[in-house]
Amino acid sequence: MTHIAALLQIAGPTTEPGFGFWFLMTVVKLVAIFTVYMLGAALLTLAERKISAWIQDRHGPNRVGKGWLQPIADGVKNFVKEETYPSAANLPIFILAPVVSFIPALVTWAVIPFAAPWGSRWGIIEMVLAPVPMGFLFILALSSLGVYGIVLAGWSSNNKYAMLGGIRSTAQMISYEIALGMSTIPVLLLAGNVTLSRIVSQQAFGTWNVLNLTIAFFIFLVASFAETNRLPFDLPEAESELVTGYHTEYSAMKFSLFFIAEYCNMITVSALMATLFFGGWDIPFTLWDNLAPHTGLKTLLTLGCFATKVLFFLFLFMWIRWTLPRFRYDQLMALGWKFMLPLALAYIVCTATLIVTLDALGFAQGSVPFHLGLIMFNLAAVVILFMIVDRGRVISPASSRLNRRDIDKLRAVSAPHRPTLLPESGD
Amino acid sequence: MGHNELPLFYVFHFYFFGIVAIVSAVAFVTRKSPVAAALWLVTTMFSLAALYVLLDAHFIGAMQVLVYAGAIMVVFLFVIMLLNLGHASELADGRGMWWKLAAGAVGLALLAQVFALTRARLPEALMLPENALADQVARTGAIAPLAGPLFHEYLLAFEVTSVLLLAAVVGAVVLGKRKEREHAR
Numbered sequence: 281m282t283h284i285a286a287l288l289q290i291a292g293p294t295t296e297p298g299f300g301f302w303f304l305m306t307v308v309k310l311v312a313i314f315t316v317y318m319l320g321a322a323l324l325t326l327a328e329r330k331i332s333a334w335i336q337d338r339h340g341p342n343r344v345g346k347g348w349l350q351p352i353a354d355g356v357k358n359f360v361k362e363e364t365y366p367s368a369a370n371l372p373i374f375i376l377a378p379v380v381s382f383i384p385a386l387v388t389w390a391v392i393p394f395a396a397p398w399g400s401r402w403g404i405i406e407m408v409l410a411p412v413p414m415g416f417l418f419i420l421a422l423s424s425l426g427v428y429g430i431v432l433a434g435w436s437s438n439n440k441y442a443m444l445g446g447i448r449s450t451a452q453m454i455s456y457e458i459a460l461g462m463s464t465i466p467v468l469l470l471a472g473n474v475t476l477s478r479i480v481s482q483q484a485f486g487t488w489n490v491l492n493l494t495i496a497f498f499i500f501l502v503a504s505f506a507e508t509n510r511l512p513f514d515l516p517e518a519e520s521e522l523v524t525g526y527h528t529e530y531s532a533m534k535f536s537l538f539f540i541a542e543y544c545n546m547i548t549v550s551a552l553m554a555t556l557f558f559g560g561w562d563i564p565f566t567l568w569d570n571l572a573p574h575t576g577l578k579t580l581l582t583l584g585c586f587a588t589k590v591l592f593f594l595f596l597f598m599w600i601r602w603t604l605p606r607f608r609y610d611q612l613m614a615l616g617w618k619f620m621l622p623l624a625l626a627y628i629v630c631t632a633t634l635i636v637t638l639d640a641l642g643f644a645q646g647s648v649p650f651h652l653g654l655i656m657f658n659l660a661a662v663v664i665l666f667m668i669v670d671r672g673r674v675i676s677p678a679s680s681r682l683n684r685r686d687i688d689k690l691r692a693v694s695a696p697h698r699p700t701l702l703p704e705s706g707d
Numbered sequence: 708m709g710h711n712e713l714p715l716f717y718v719f720h721f722y723f724f725g726i727v728a729i730v731s732a733v734a735f736v737t738r739k740s741p742v743a744a745a746l747w748l749v750t751t752m753f754s755l756a757a758l759y760v761l762l763d764a765h766f767i768g769a770m771q772v773l774v775y776a777g778a779i780m781v782v783f784l785f786v787i788m789l790l791n792l793g794h795a796s797e798l799a800d801g802r803g804m805w806w807k808l809a810a811g812a813v814g815l816a817l818l819a820q821v822f823a824l825t826r827a828r829l830p831e832a833l834m835l836p837e838n839a840l841a842d843q844v845a846r847t848g849a850i851a852p853l854a855g856p857l858f859h860e861y862l863l864a865f866e867v868t869s870v871l872l873l874a875a876v877v878g879a880v881v882l883g884k885r886k887e888r889e890h891a892r
Contacts, residue, residue, distance in 0.1 A: 373742065413849040417769040421756075424777025428749075431781065435742065435788045443788070450785045454778070473848040 297403025305405050313389050313409060321543040322351040328598050335602040354536075361532035366437055369529065373436035378530065378537035381429020384422045385544035391418050392551050393477050395561050395583035399574035407561075407579060408477065415475035416468065419552065420461055423507065426545065427453040430509070430516060430526045433538070437529035445525025448609070449509060449516035455616040456506035456513075462624035463499035466631040467556050470645070480560035484570045487651040490557040494658040495627050495665065497557045499620055504549040506616070508542065511601040515609060550593035554586060561586040610690070623665075630657070721761055728754035741787045745780060752776045763840040765849045 297305070326341065326348070333340025341350040365371065395407035412418055427450055434446015467489055471479040483489055490497050506513040517525035527538045554560060561582035563569045569578050569585075607615070634657055635645075643650040728751050735747035752775045759768035843852050857865055 370740075370742070373746070412765065413844045414765045414769045417766070417773065421769045421772035421777060424773055424781075427777075427781055428784075431784055431788070432742075432746075435784075447785070447789065450781060454781065457778075474850055475848065478848070 301402045309409050321540045324543045326351050331598045332602045358533050358536040363532045366529045368438040370436040373432050377429050377433035378534045382537055382541040384425045385548045388419050388422050388548045391415055394586050395579045396569055397574050398579040417474055434526040439529050441522045442526050442528045445516040445522050456503045459499055459620040459624050460503035463496045465628050466493045466496045476555055483559040484562040486646050488559045492654045495661050499624050508545040508549055512604040512607050546597050550590045553593050554589035558589050724754040724757040745783050749776050749780050766853055
């Protein structure tokens with residue numbers, strides 16, 4: 281612990297920039313983040329279609345500028361299309377909803393550190409828009425607001441499919457938000473603070489949290505799929521049941537805004553996974569990028585490292601979308617409440633106990649035996665969880681069969697007056 | 708950037724969020740549609756969170772958004788939507804003239820109290836030195852000054868509060884279970 285603090289002292293800012301330069305750089309960062317974000321969301325729609333085509337062995341978009349200009353064509357189309365408003369809709373809220381679903385994802389980027397600080401001639405510039413002391417809690421607070429857009433869209437459309445989509449998404453997002461929050465507590469336990477720059481530096485000088493806290497990473501991964509309403513958790517827009525759920529009544533650019541919001545949420549969650557569990561902008565196996573002097577080259581390289589990590593998680597999102605089928609609603613709830621929440625709670629207790637024990641044994645945090653202990657524990661936990669406990673029952677309910685009692689219960693709900701159905705084969 | 712470095716920014720944001728909070732609180736009370744009222748309440752809570760942050764109380768600001776705007780109000784909206792409340796004709800205010808007068812009087816009394824408080828001087832013992840909070844946040848992080856007392860000096864009170872919440876959870880489970888059994892019969 282002490283030598284980390286000493287190293288941080290070396291890496292700490294040497295000179296504060298003057299107000300004028302600080303303000304200028306903040307505006308530059310603001311514009312840069314917004315531009316990259318919007319361009320990224322547009323290009324991701326193309327990437328999604330190209331990757332889905334690749335996975336399904338077909339061509340994908342290849343007409344407008346060999347496919348590369350497809351996002352621009354889509355954008356133009358969406359702007360010139362006619363906007364329709366349902367006559368019985370609550371118009372102010374109907375218009376507000378797409379905006380509300382988009383803003384929280386965008387604002388979250390204000391606190392994510394995306395590169396090593398840049399020591400310019402006029403002072404050290406932190407490569408984060410707003411280094412707020414609440415860091416991670418700020419992100420949790422904002423991500424809890426993301427549900428409003430979907431709920432309001434579902435309600436204000438005055439359409440039963442949209443309404444069902446909105447209700448589903450509320451239940452789903454509240455359920456998984458708890459697991460998401462709980463899975464990050466071990467990260468905060470290790471970092472000892474809630475600022476994201478502290479979490480990054482703790483990983484840079486120790487081990488990445490994906491090794492320290494593997495189970496927490498898996499919970500966070502699954503919960504973030506549910507939070508972004510991506511397959512296999514896209515029940516709010518399940519096409520086969522709800523047309524497209526909460527945005528059934530939206531057209532033209534308002535529909536497009538929901539689409540952009542989904543991709544923005546994906547980018548944000550990917551950046552969070554990279555920051556919390558994969559060392560943020562840290563380049564692995566070297567401390568060169570974390571120590572002074574902070575040159576522009578280090579800033580660029582760490583930015584590239586961060587972008588690579590984020591792009592990997594974005595690819596993972598798409599990969600899984602085109603690979604796995606959708607969950608059934610009861611499976612979704614069972615996974616969230618009966619499996620992930622207890623697991624996250626148990627994991628918090630285990631990790632806290634382990635940290636205190638290792639501390640009492642004299643292994644300081646940041647030392648090799650400390651991280652070795654954590655990694656051994658996580659290895660054992662992963663083996664127990666995914667190989668012994670699971671066997672296709674707990675973690676992948678989509679492939680598991682229901683027991684007789686649950687089937688009867690579901691049938692009683694769907695067709696209460698029908699006495700018996702055909703006997704189930706097998707089972 | 709503390710508020711001593713940028714006094715104009717601080718004052719502007721204080722009045723901005725203060726006015727937004729008051730306007731949306733008035734709208735919350737006067738709207739007939741429950742969904743609109745709930746949304747105005749969310750706006751109020753959001754502005755209050757901003758005011759807390761201006762006072763260097765970052766944790767309370769974050770919790771205000773996370774717990775009230777992000778969790779409690781979402782559940783409120785959920786219930787309003789599920790019961791499909793919202794037809795103004797069914798939601799006429801049932802209370803008479805006397806109730807409204809009494810509410811107005813209580814409101815005036817509270818307003819008078821606020822004005823009296825702005826005139827009063829705080830005793831020295833309650834005042835923190837200039838920038839003490841910002842310094843502490845920079846030194847120990849924003850959580851530690853809150854977590855220390857909560858889990859050492861006031862641990863018992865904290866745990867007793869959690870028992871209160873547990874009672875609510877148990878109550879909810881009992882109600883849910885009973886309904887299921889009645890349906891089965």
